[in-house]
Amino acid sequence: MPTVTFLPSYRKITVDAGSTVLDAIQRAQIQMNVVCGGQGKCGKCVVFIKNGSVEFDREKFGRFFTAEELAQGACLACEAVIGDDLHVLIPESSLIQQQKILMESLGIETVFSPSVWKYYVELSPPTLEDPSPDLTRLVWGIQKQGGPLAEKMYAPLDVLRWMPRVLRDSGWRVTATLALVPGGFRIIDLEKGDTRSEIYGVAIDLGTTTVVAYIRSLADGRIVGIASNYNRQISCGEDILSRVNYARKNGLPKLQALAAESINLAITTAANGAGIDREDIYEVVVAGNTIMTHILLGIDPAYMIEEPYVPVVRRYLTTAAPRLGIEVAQDASVFIFPAVSDFIGGDIIADVLASGMGEKDEISLLVDIGTNFEVVLGNREWMFSCAGAAGPALEGGEVLFGMRANPGAIERISIDPITLEPEFQTINSVKPVGICGSGLIDLLADLLRACVVDRTGRINTGIIHPRVRQGDHFPEYVIAWKTETGNNKDIVITENDIKNLIMSKASILAACITLMKQAGITRNELSAIYFSGAFGNYINKENAIMIGLIPEVAIDHIRNIGNGAVEGANMALINRKKRKTLDEIAKNIAYIELNAEPSFMDEYTGSSFLPHTDLALFPRVEKMLDECRLKKIPVGVP
């Protein structure tokens, strides 16, 4: 009976002459793609005959192959009939091995395809008859365990240095960690015994304010630990500009070290929580804005804050963890997300990756709101992006009782359109002390619905109601009386606060409209609007449209992707194929400099209304406003 040896695993099986190669593969329990069930129709069960020959009709099935493939012995396993002993190479692409992982926060699945793996091997010790070198013995052992081809594996110097001791001390039973690198596989660790379950990776969101770390098992993809902490660079300046200036005066190395320290702290917290050893973390994936990643890499960011705003590098980079001071496995590498420009960094590319918009035919809009905002519009073929300063109003700055989303902040509020009485909830359900971004959007939308505020943002002082009054400087609406509050003050929103809020939202809406006009896209062509960032998680979508923060689309077209930066980093961590996507996304995204765009100021002016001067852009809001007006007659709406 002929013996079939499968490569690269060197698994052997004997079969009856006359069997097909597919029969042999199935008997050897190798999981192969056979879409058509072995009828020679789908062309998926491609194998290469490396030694020996098979009966195979090259004329009939030639269409599935290139000339080069045929020259290399390609045939369909289901149609190749075995006569004699064979060596059959099964390419990875013919195997079923796509395990999928649910990305919890996004509610989508991604293929589990990490870029590091562990192989446990039991090797026979060298003898006079087989005095192969240690490395040869190891790589052949790994290949026989189903690993990559022996000649594709190589070991860096430090692994070679400890290899002879580890092999002999373990009785030739070791676990090797392999990482995919250009041109092959690098053996980045060698440990005694079977440590296959101890293989982890970290996804990092390196934010200007906060660093978030997710540790995942790279054996099965599951999350084992999450931690976040402040970026320790805050001691060198709260915003990114002051950090760059700090670096100019005090040198970059300190800031670089603080970035690494912040990451180490988050990793340590997450690792300790999960009870895992940092030495078992073999890959780190970092998404951050362009200046933050330059600083982490120790590359001078100074040229990004002055004209013509030039980064040193925007491609993705892979570097050794110790080079950056990141304390994980000695030979772990750090993958840094690519950027588009100094304003559209790896964090935004991560947003786009997490949203999936860069892989769809339909057109989507992505909005990431913080102190600055970034907007991306497009699909798998093209993307436009822009960025700008949103101003602090939406984060509670420049608003009298504005605050961050801390305990006592009003996070949800609604106003009865008849009685003008508010109903609200605070974070931690304590007495209110202020109002945060999501509350402000609700408030502004309901003040508009109740006709307390008109479309220009003015408070209708003609209304006779205790909550609508002239304040010290501006007209104001009283949200909570001091008897109800936690700070013994009437919590109000003033006309000036509203003006500031409108300026913030107008920048964002104008940016969205500018990109859409550039691309010749109308709101009806948007299949989705993605909100990224903590902000998006909390706001009421209908109210965001009501005030004209974003273009009007159907509510169910608006999706929150949460912390897109860390979600994108997670995706790239567990599915290495997404890294190519990243590079394509980065290349596809054109950056539009809003300040150089003459139409932007016009759009900004139009957007400085609630929701916009042109209500034709907001038909649902227009209808709603009409209904409100009918209920409320007569209050002075412009």
Add this chain to the structure above:
Amino acid sequence: MPTVTFLPSYRKITVDAGSTVLDAIQRAQIQMNVVCGGQGKCGKCVVFIKNGSVEFDREKFGRFFTAEELAQGACLACEAVIGDDLHVLIPESSLIQQQKILMESLGIETVFSPSVWKYYVELSPPTLEDPSPDLTRLVWGIQKQGGPLAEKMYAPLDVLRWMPRVLRDSGWRVTATLALVPGGFRIIDLEKGDTRSEIYGVAIDLGTTTVVAYIRSLADGRIVGIASNYNRQISCGEDILSRVNYARKNGLPKLQALAAESINLAITTAANGAGIDREDIYEVVVAGNTIMTHILLGIDPAYMIEEPYVPVVRRYLTTAAPRLGIEVAQDASVFIFPAVSDFIGGDIIADVLASGMGEKDEISLLVDIGTNFEVVLGNREWMFSCAGAAGPALEGGEVLFGMRANPGAIERISIDPITLEPEFQTINSVKPVGICGSGLIDLLADLLRACVVDRTGRINTGIIHPRVRQGDHFPEYVIAWKTETGNNKDIVITENDIKNLIMSKASILAACITLMKQAGITRNELSAIYFSGAFGNYINKENAIMIGLIPEVAIDHIRNIGNGAVEGANMALINRKKRKTLDEIAKNIAYIELNAEPSFMDEYTGSSFLPHTDLALFPRVEKMLDECRLKKIPVGVP
């Protein structure tokens, strides 16, 4: 008129419609392979149409291409007719660029194809309209200068760190050094201004006793400096075994550091002599025996000196120079020759490379003689190798007046067969104090010719001549009377000396014959015998055959390749394609353990005669001995 843009250089040219792509290429002064002169016959002028289309008969010329190539737009430049604007990619393989370098010591040419290059570029500074990142600007600039595709180039962290300063301080005129690495090109240096001429590489022979360094310009291949010095590890033991034992007791790092120091010393001497800066040395190629290269790499050699004699690694390795303490350009890499086994190291692979025997169809034999000897037999398809201890006799040890090739050593000698009077020359032409290896071979051959010594090595004490006498312990022949010598002693060779010499030469000859028998090769099938090592340079080839040091072949089949280790290293330095050959050589060479070979002892016994028991193996010698006997009748020959 259509515009043709050539990739990867982005050179543009306008031509008349109806011209061929080859016309356009020639007008653009691109040097292309056109073997048949543009008749569509040779299939060498392959180009790929990347944008636009040409008239080209795919049916007729399809045979030159694979399906995949055709799908990628392949056509023959000479047959492709231009109608409209085109982008034409010219693959490297279609260009004439094979400059050849004469390897002086070997008298052969090799292609000049280094693995590092410098590109000088003048970049336009960034503007608001073109705010491309520094790296992007640089790699596009290099591509436009005829360098690799921009996307194939990447920069390591340290180059990225100094990139923005160098670009701006130089007014955007910089020289980048590129190194070929798996998957692309690494930018290993970036300097201000035009430094294209300052690019060097070093070839190193890392011997147990001596380190030799050749510095070559990698701009044009010429040798700019040579230096050699003792291996500073000699302070830790003279032979390789004592070094390994030293490492066991005192740790490997000191020996590793001494290896690096020895190399640094040789490089510094050669660089200073040539007036070049070590920072301009971008590549180091090292050939050495397996234990020496393990030590240089800091990898424990201990398992190579005990059964079953296992190296840690035998493949070639590339590592960063600073990792080994070799002081050249910061991002230079060190290429370490592969080995076959612990006994057949990179020095022998270098011999094989330098000899060219691994690339020929004809069968050759290579003999490298030192304290140990190595023999390799074979051709491009197969090779056998073995190694053994030659004993010190051929280097002058275990011979009463034997000495190394120092001043006063008799290096050439001949004996008048009738008068038995010698004629000799000494190193530096001073009074003789002893005799070195090449002299000993001459002496033994002529004593045999003069029938003073018989084929068993015994001195014919029946001869009545003042120079043939009974010494203190053994019969002896007086080479020089004490009145003529530099040490006031009669310089003699004793029968015991001759026994030791025969033991040495017998090991080597037996090794050659064992390999030849294994391969089923007779001496008539040998196209060449290569001598490597200093030894080979000085010995008289006819005399080497006379005594049976090597199998008998025609004299003009015997070639000296000099220091094969450093010659091979030089070849791999200036012609990167030889590195693939190296790997194939290393894989092709089977190692025969002589001690495990039962026939070896028989061959050794047969070889312990002058030249061998079986004179049928040495027909020329047999004839010569017959002639000598006729002249000398009667002296007692066995």
